[in-house]
Amino acid sequence: MKEDIKHSKLWLRDSNGLRSASVTLLWISFLVTTIGYLLSLVEAIGTLKVRPFDVAATSTYFIPILTMYTGRKWTKAKYTTPTSSVEQSFEEDNQA
Numbered sequence: 001m002k003e004d005i006k007h008s009k010l011w012l013r014d015s016n017g018l019r020s021a022s023v024t025l026l027w028i029s030f031l032v033t034t035i036g037y038l039l040s041l042v043e044a045i046g047t048l049k050v051r052p053f054d055v056a057a058t059s060t061y062f063i064p065i066l067t068m069y070t071g072r073k074w075t076k077a078k079y080t081t082p083t084s085s086v087e088q089s090f091e092e093d094n095q096a
């Protein structure tokens with residue numbers, strides 16, 4: 001008996017139209033980074049003081065997620081055939 005898999009509606013779709021956690025995480029991290037940058041342009045909003053923009057902290061947050069997304073896209077493009085199966089090729093070692 002085949003069970004239907006229900007995907008969460010919270011995930012954004014990737015360029016292939018499939019729901020993707022990596023695209024969703026990348027989008028959220030981009031929004032958080034952008035909002036942090038925009039808030040750092042002002043010193044205070046009313047009585048709320050805003051911290052200066054910290055590039056190191058932002059990079060620590062954003063770059064690993066960006067790396068995950070691009071690595072996943074690269075791996076999928078390299079190891080996927082049109083039928084979505086994994087194709088492996090082995091080369092003989094011709095060293096005598």
